[in-house]
Amino acid sequence: MDLPVQQFRTEAEQAYLDLFEAAENALPGARDPFVAGLRANAIGTYGRLGLPHRRIEAWKYTDLRTRLTGVNPLGKGEGVAVSEAALSQALGAEIASLPAYRLVVVEGDLRAELSDFAGLKSAGVEAVSLARALEKPPAWLKETLAQVNPRKDDAVLALNAALMTGGVALRIGDGVILDKPIHLIQLDGEGEPASIFTRNVVIAEPGSSATVLESFGSLGLRALQRNAVTELRIGAEAAVKHFKVQRDRDDAFHLSTWLVELGPDARYDAFQFSTGAGLARNQVYLRFAGEGAAAEISGAFLLRARQHCDTTLLVEHRVPRCISRELFKGVLDGEARGVFQGKIVVSPGAQKTDGKQMAGALLLSETAEFDSKPELEIFADDVVCGHGATSGQIDENLLFYLEARGIPKEAACALLIQAFVGEALERVEDEALRDALGRASAAWLGMASG
Amino acid sequence: MLEIKNLHVNVEGREILNGLDLTLPQGEVHAIMGPNGSGKSTLAYVLAGKEEYEVTAGSVTWKGEDLLAMEPSDRAAAGVFLAFQYPMEIPGVATMTFLRTAVNAVRKARGEAELSTPDFLRFVREKAQALNIELEMLKRPLNVGFSGGEKKRNEILQMALLEPALCVLDETDSGLDIDAVRVVAAGVNALRSPERAMLVITHYQRLLNYIVPDRVHVLSEGRVARSGGPELALELEESGYAEFGGEAA
Numbered sequence: 001m002d003l004p005v006q007q008f009r010t011e012a013e014q015a016y017l018d019l020f021e022a023a024e025n026a027l028p029g030a031r032d033p034f035v036a037g038l039r040a041n042a043i044g045t046y047g048r049l050g051l052p053h054r055r056i057e058a059w060k061y062t063d064l065r066t067r068l069t070g071v072n073p074l075g076k077g078e079g080v081a082v083s084e085a086a087l088s089q090a091l092g093a094e095i096a097s098l099p100a101y102r103l104v105v106v107e108g109d110l111r112a113e114l115s116d117f118a119g120l121k122s123a124g125v126e127a128v129s130l131a132r133a134l135e136k137p138p139a140w141l142k143e144t145l146a147q148v149n150p151r152k153d154d155a156v157l158a159l160n161a162a163l164m165t166g167g168v169a170l171r172i173g174d175g176v177i178l179d180k181p182i183h184l185i186q187l188d189g190e191g192e193p194a195s196i197f198t199r200n201v202v203i204a205e206p207g208s209s210a211t212v213l214e215s216f217g218s219l220g221l222r223a224l225q226r227n228a229v230t231e232l233r234i235g236a237e238a239a240v241k242h243f244k245v246q247r248d249r250d251d252a253f254h255l256s257t258w259l260v261e262l263g264p265d266a267r268y269d270a271f272q273f274s275t276g277a278g279l280a281r282n283q284v285y286l287r288f289a290g291e292g293a294a295a296e297i298s299g300a301f302l303l304r305a306r307q308h309c310d311t312t313l314l315v316e317h318r319v320p321r322c323i324s325r326e327l328f329k330g331v332l333d334g335e336a337r338g339v340f341q342g343k344i345v346v347s348p349g350a351q352k353t354d355g356k357q358m359a360g361a362l363l364l365s366e367t368a369e370f371d372s373k374p375e376l377e378i379f380a381d382d383v384v385c386g387h388g389a390t391s392g393q394i395d396e397n398l399l400f401y402l403e404a405r406g407i408p409k410e411a412a413c414a415l416l417i418q419a420f421v422g423e424a425l426e427r428v429e430d431e432a433l434r435d436a437l438g439r440a441s442a443a444w445l446g447m448a449s450g
Numbered sequence: 451m452l453e454i455k456n457l458h459v460n461v462e463g464r465e466i467l468n469g470l471d472l473t474l475p476q477g478e479v480h481a482i483m484g485p486n487g488s489g490k491s492t493l494a495y496v497l498a499g500k501e502e503y504e505v506t507a508g509s510v511t512w513k514g515e516d517l518l519a520m521e522p523s524d525r526a527a528a529g530v531f532l533a534f535q536y537p538m539e540i541p542g543v544a545t546m547t548f549l550r551t552a553v554n555a556v557r558k559a560r561g562e563a564e565l566s567t568p569d570f571l572r573f574v575r576e577k578a579q580a581l582n583i584e585l586e587m588l589k590r591p592l593n594v595g596f597s598g599g600e601k602k603r604n605e606i607l608q609m610a611l612l613e614p615a616l617c618v619l620d621e622t623d624s625g626l627d628i629d630a631v632r633v634v635a636a637g638v639n640a641l642r643s644p645e646r647a648m649l650v651i652t653h654y655q656r657l658l659n660y661i662v663p664d665r666v667h668v669l670s671e672g673r674v675a676r677s678g679g680p681e682l683a684l685e686l687e688e689s690g691y692a693e694f695g696g697e698a699a
Contacts, residue, residue, distance in 0.1 A: 396501070401538040404498045405548075405608065406526030406556035415551065419542025419591075 013050050015071035017043070019195070020162055023074055028165060029134030034142055042146075042161035049155040061339040061371050062281055062310040064156070068253070072225050074165065075107040075194030080219065082106060082114060082187065090187055090217030092443070094436035095245050100183035100213060103127060107189050107196045108166030124176035125210070130199060131166035141169055144201055148231035149259040149287045156255050156281070160229045163197040167228075170212075172238075174205040181211035181241075181430065186228065188248075193223035199231070206235035206263070211430060215245040216254065216276070224252040231259045232268075236290060239267040243433060245440075248276035250305065257283040262322075264290030271428050272299035272311070273437050275444055280309040288315075288322040288350075298327040298427040300437075302444045303336035303368075310339035317350040317383075324354070329424035330361040331417055332368035343375040346383050353383040360390040362420050414445045451476050452616060452647060457508035459489075459496050459672075466492040468672035469508070474616075477644040481658055481683060482651045484669030485691040490651045491535060493669070494620040497649075498532035499525050512616060526552075527559030529615030533605040533622050540592040545604070548592050549574060553611050577610040581637045599630035606637040617641065617648040623657040635660030655687040670694035 009017075020043045029035030052058070053065035082104065088096040101123065104114035110129035120127045133141055146161050168184055188196060204210060212232075218224065226248065234240050248254045254277035262268055272282050284297055301309045315324045330338040340359040361370035372389035394416050402412035421441050428434040452474040459467035466489045474480050484490055496503045497510065499522035510517040517525060540548070553573075554564040565573060578585060581603045593601050602622055609617055619638065623631050638661050642648070650661055658666075658680065666682040667674045668691075675694050676682065 398538050398540055400498075400500055400522060401534065401540075402548075402552075403522035404500075404526060404532055404534075405552040406523050406559065406612065407552055408523045408555065409521070411551070411555070412523075415543060415548075416540070419540060422542040 009050065010065060012068045012071050013065070016159060017047060019071060019074065023163070027163070028131040029137065032135065032137060034137060035134050038146055039162045042158045045152065045158040046155050046162060049153070049158065052155055058312060058341065060373070061337070061341075062279070062308065064281070067279055068225075072193040072195040072223065074163070075189055075196045075221070076109075080106050080189040082111065082219065086219055087185065087217075090219055090247075091185065091215050091245070092217075092247060092440055094439045095215055098181070098183060098213070098432055098436060100181040101125070101178075102183050102185060103168050104185045104187070105167060105198060106187050106219075107194065108164070108198045110166060110168060120182070123178055124173040125178070125182070126171040126173070128169050129166060130164070130169050130201065133169050140171060140203065141201065144203060144231065144233060146231070148201075148233045149261045149285050151259070151285060154257070154283075156227060156283070157229060157257050160197050160199055160227045160257070163195075163227075164199040164229070165197055167198040167200040169201045171203045172205060172208045172210045175207040176205070176210070177208070178210040181213045181433070184212060184214045186214060186216050188218050188221035188224045188226070190220040191222070193225070194221060195225045195227070197227045199229045202230065202232045202240075204232070204234045204238040204240050207237050208235065209239045211241040211243070213243045213245070213433065215247075217247050218249045218252065221249075222251065224248060226253060227255045229257045229259065233261045234263060234266040234268055236263040237265045238263070240269075241430065242268065242270040243428065243430075244272040244282075245437070246272070246274045246276050246280065248280075250276065250278050250307065252277045254280040256281065258285070260284065260286040260295075261289050262286070262293040262295060265292040266290065267293065268295040269427070269429065270295070270297045273440070274299065274301040274309050275303070275440070277309070278307060280307075282309070282311045284313045286313070286315045286324070288317050288319055288324075291319045291321045294323040296325040296327075296427060298325075298424050300328070300421050300424040300441070301330045301338055302421070302441060303330065303338055304333040306335050308337045308339075310341070312339075312341040314343045314345070315355065317344070317346045317353040317355065320350050321352045322350070322354075324356070326357040326359075327424055327427060328359045329421055330359075330370060331364065331421060332361055332370060333364040335365070335367040337368070338370045340371070340389070341373045341375070342387065344377070344385060346376075346378045346380050346385065348379040350380045351382040353380060353385070355383070355385045357387040358389070360420070362417060363391065363393050364417075414442070417445055418442065451513065452649075453509075453511040455509050457496070457510065458506045459492055460504040460506050461492060461502060465506075466672055467496070470669070470673050472667060472674060474647050474649060476615075476647050478664040479642060479648040479650060479661065481663035481666045482649060482669060483653065483655075483666060483683065483686060484675075485694055486653070488669040488694070489672045490653075490669055491620055494532055494535075494618050494649075494651055497530065497618050498522060523555070524559070526612070526614075527556050531609050531612055531614035531617050533602075533609060533617065533619045535620040535622075535624060537593050537601040537605055539594045539596075541594050543592050545588040545590060545592045546574070549588070549608065549611060552608065556612055574611065577607055580640065581607050581610070582633055583607055598625040599627070602626060602630065602634055603637070606634055610637065610641060615646055617646065619648065619650045621651055621653060623652055623654065631657060632660060655683045658683045668694055
């Protein structure tokens with residue numbers, strides 16, 4: 001006799017199902033069949049998959065099922081006061097003060113009074129609160145939401161689709177060339193622990209050019225569990241620069257997924273800067289849907305104490321003549337753990353693919369660890385693909401050279417670490433942002449042990 | 451003035467310097483020659499303070515102070531400069547940034563005021579010109595992509611900027627062609643002064659045609675085997691290092 005197999009669920013796994021059941025009717029778009037259907041499908045997918053654990057290859061180094069022992073109640077962003085000073089504190093002054101079109105989201109609640117809708121509109125960008133748009137989704141949103149490079153095997157993504165409470169939906173018009181970045185500031189609130197599920201949808205119409213900066217910071221909320229998704233569809237010959245600065249509190253979970261699709265001759269330059277969170281998982285799923293496109297995904301992670309930061313990329317070359325580049329640099333102190341997983345899939349027929357990947361980590365302590373796993377699945381025969389990884393301590397010879405020139409040991413270490421991170425920072429073409437990140441790195445160095 | 455007495459140095463378990471004695475008075479230029487393995491570079495590294503070089507006996511006094519007790523960066527502040535035989539490449543650190551950091555670090559340690567950026571630029575331009583170094587080159591990361599000659603000229607530029615009291619030149623001529631040797635030698639000679647002492651370590655006599663030393667010491671098996679005037683170098687060119695345990699120079 002065959003016994004029906006009961007899927008064993010951890011407390012946290014069940015808690016998410018309960019959370020959905022309790023919140024379902026109050027979530028944005030509950031009364032819209034498209035949105036409600038999307039959410040129902042998503043929670044079903046999650047229920048089938050459960051939380052990812054170490055026996056799933058893509059989660060080998062980050063066993064979320066074990067690490068997530070409890071689920072916080074859904075956060076409500078309304079009513080949390082945000083001042084300029086608070087913003088500066090949460091993001092770091094150098095990031096908060098960057099000239100940009102600001103959009104401020106507090107736990108999914110888009111703050112109109114802090115956001116520059118008028119500026120964006122006159123620049124040719126349609127920006128709406130996702131929460132509001134979900135109540136009555138316009139056609140363009142229905143065609144895009146959860147359909148940009150969709151994945152059916154990702155439970156974290158499914159949870160976000162089921163529980164998303166808000167974010168921003170942006171449409172950058174045909175041929176629009178923006179003069180300043182769009183700064184999407186995503187904050188938590190204050191007080192008791194919360195779960196925040198936010199999603200952004202960005203459409204860059206053909207020929208457009210824009211920079212989107214996403215920054216994450218804390219207003220003081222304890223033990224935040226953040227699940228943030230950004231879907232980005234880049235039209236033909238459009239160019240998007242996409243940056244992320246993550247400075248969540250050290251007791252936070254930061255789960256971030258970017259879903260990117262590139263049209264023919266499109267250009268995508270992405271950079272992720274991570275120094276916060278106790279456990280961070282940065283996922284980027286990128287698909288080349290049109291020939292002749294190019295993408296560069298880079299980042300820097302600076303970790304100490306017991307932080308864990310996992311960057312997992314999946315780049316799919318489905319069409320010929322596309323170029324992809326990945327460069328990640330990490331500095332790990334204390335007992336920190338850095339992970340870089342880069343998977344490149346080249347479909348049959350994706351000839352003249354050019355894909356390169358490089359990850360490097362500087363270990364400042366005996367107990368820090370860096371895991372790097374490249375995966376290349378190549379099914380075409382006229383391609384150029386390469387990968388490399390390095391991991392090591394500060395070069396003693398270089399250190400001696402600097403000291404012999406009168407630079408004291410601590411300053412010499414800092415100089416070398418900055419030089420190491422600098423190679424990744426060079427990928428950031430926006431000078432103001434690059435300088436800001438340089439200063440943020442220097443500030444981090446001031447706090448790390450020597 | 452530099453006084454080295456009975457210096458014994460161990461590197462990875464091997465005794466490289468075996469009781470080296472040397473006195474270098476202020477204002478003088480002494481050449482150190484010798485076959486491979488005689489301890490020339492070891493001497494240079496020990497003076498600069500490199501970690502793996504363990505002093506097992508003896509002393510080094512610089513201007514009356516115990517040099518061996520000082521950290522490398524403190525020695526630089528005290529006026530010691532080592533021109534490396536193989537200068538390091540540091541990608542990600544612009545040469546100009548490095549120069550300014552080093553110069554100001556040493557000035558600060560000496561209680562002098564740090565140079566402002568425009569003053570520093572002027573200072574660098576002046577010294578760089580004399581060494582045929584273009585300012586464009588200094589915008590590049592330190593020594594990255596520099597030819598051997600460019601790296602050595604960069605070392606002498608640093609020497610000119612840091613204005614050290616003791617210059618130790620570790621085989622500065624190695625890997626250089628005649629023209630490059632001339633330029634480097636001119637740069638070194640321009641820094642000769644009664645307030646400065648120099649140790650020129652070289653395998654070949656040729657460099658000493660341009661940087662004429664006051665005294666020549668020949669190292670063999672970790673100690674000074676023979677000392678003499680500049681003519682000793684010419685003698686060595688004739689006879690080679692055979693009698694000092696080495697192959698022909």
